[in-house]
Amino acid sequence: MDTIASIFSFITTPVSWVIVQFHSLYGAIFGPDTGWAWGLSIVSLVILIRICLIPLFVKQIKATRNMQALQPKMKAIQERYKSDKQRQSEEMMKLYKETGTNPLSSCLPILAQSPFFFALYHVLSKIASGDTIGVLNQSLVDSARQAHIFGAPIAAKFMDSPEKVAALDATLTDVRIVTAVMIVMMSASQFYTQRQLMLKNVDLTVKTPYMQQQKMLMYIFPVIFAVMGINFPVGVLVYWLTTNVWTMGQQMFVINQNPTPGSKAQDHYLQRVLKSVTASGEVKSRRKRTVIQAIVAKGTDRNDNERKFITGLAKAGFAAQADGTVTKSDEAAVEAEGAGAQRRQQPKRQTKAKRSSGVAQPGTAKSADEAPAKPSLEKNAPEDAKPNSAGKSPSGSARQQPKSGQRKGQQRPKHPSSKK
Structure with missing residues (x-):
């Protein structure tokens, strides 16, 4: 982490200057060596940075919605050119160009914040070691080392040794309790922000892989921040918790005033x-x-x-x-x-079983007079050919009764070769 922070050391001077200016303001109210003066200076730094990043946040919203709308087309391109990766990339870039979408725009706020985040980490690391940095002279460094937030020095970490914490005039128990609470709050705010985005501000009519990716990030990001948080100084945790709360409030405002169509x-x-x-x-x-x-x-x-x-x-x-x-x-x-009213008067559609069985739906059955007569399966025999109750026909000839096991009606003649 020190190597990454040193890469962004070019911005440590502006960051330290902003903190000093806010500290001079809050120090006159709460005292120059108090945790309130230094903690509110870090919070004010976050607010200032996030106000400057509002245009990038607007671009992020537009890019996210455009990417969501393009997911079906992107999936079709991937299926069509799944054996030709180069052609697939060309078609993707062509689609982005035609729609004016930049996939990196959704990451702009995080990328823009990273230099300030690592610069602040570098500043607090120098304060913990008692070294000057940027516009922070030795007296300001000593004042910051004495500042405690709920008993934890702003330069202390969860993983610090008892000796290092004691050098900052604090106890390891206080440091770990404060940092653990702040890590939980930081992860919870990150999870809630992503969750309200998925539940309320996503077009539910479009089921795309993008939604699955966002759902996975909803659970992965809080875990990542929780693991990384144990190596952050208290001041950096204040910074990140403040920016998460800002993002959550900003997201709630966007959801209420400019929601995604179909959500x-x-x-x-x-x-x-x-x-x-x-x-x-x-x-x-x-x-x-x-x-x-x-x-x-x-x-x-x-x-x-x-x-x-x-x-x-x-x-x-x-x-x-x-x-x-x-x-x-x-x-x-x-x-x-x-x-x-027209929709209410429309009859319900019958099931296939009812239609095949001929059962009429209630309210639509016809009367007995209107119902068509079913065709008889029996042949219309003449009146004189009908048998009487004695089993004889009117001509006097007795009707042949079928033997036991023999079918009724006219029998087929047996084949000459068959046995009798």
Whole structure:
């Protein structure tokens, strides 16, 4: 880890300068040597970095949705050119170019944060050893070494020896309790962020390998952070926990305000919009007008959530317009009610067994007079050929009774060669 941190040493000076500026502010309030002053300085560093990364986060959302929409096409290309890897790669790049999708855009926020993360790790490592770094002079380093967060020094680690922890004026028990709690919170926040993304903000109508990959990452990432966390100083754990909480809140905002089409979050959002429109009779927010405008422009390509929203507007007596507004329309309400009544009056489809057995569905059976007569399987014999109760025909000749074991009716003649 020290080798990786040294690679990003070029950014340690800016990171240390930002921390010192925040420390001078919080030190005047809480005291320069307190854990609150140094801990809040690290938290403020995270917030500043994440604010600067908001444009990259927006690109990440767009890239993730584009990749989700392209999964069926990508799978078709892989199946078509599974024996030609070079052609498969060319077709993939062509697809990305045509749709304007960059697969690396979904990783931009993490990649952009990594230099700051490792620079902060390098700064805290130097503080633990008592060395100056960046704009941190010896007095600031000594002040940071004395700062404790709930009894744990900001430069201490879970795996530190008792002697090293004692040199920082702390006990190993306090350090391990604080770091363990922070590691659990860091992993739990990472898991919850990914879980709410999978459950609420994924298009459920498209089943792709991408969804399976995201589901695996939901369980793998927290484990990775938990294993790596035991080697992080307390200050780095504060940094990573803060950035996870920020990501979770940012993700919740996106899910509520800009959900993925076809997801559960979109259904909940459109129901809130429908409730607001039916209560006030107008679309007040510009954002909501943009959403309705996009739904109207889709026409027949709307998903189930959007069709449900348009139908709900019609039942409430409103019609969505192309500019995103709604107008009062009694005809739309009548058409919606008529369509619903027509769907209710349609008879249920009979099962194959009932159709083959001729059993009529309740409510659709015909009367006995209307039912067609079944054709008789017996031949219509003349009146004089019918036998009477004595077993004789009207002409007086007795009807031949079949022997035991012999079939009724006319018997076939035996073959001459057969035995009698």
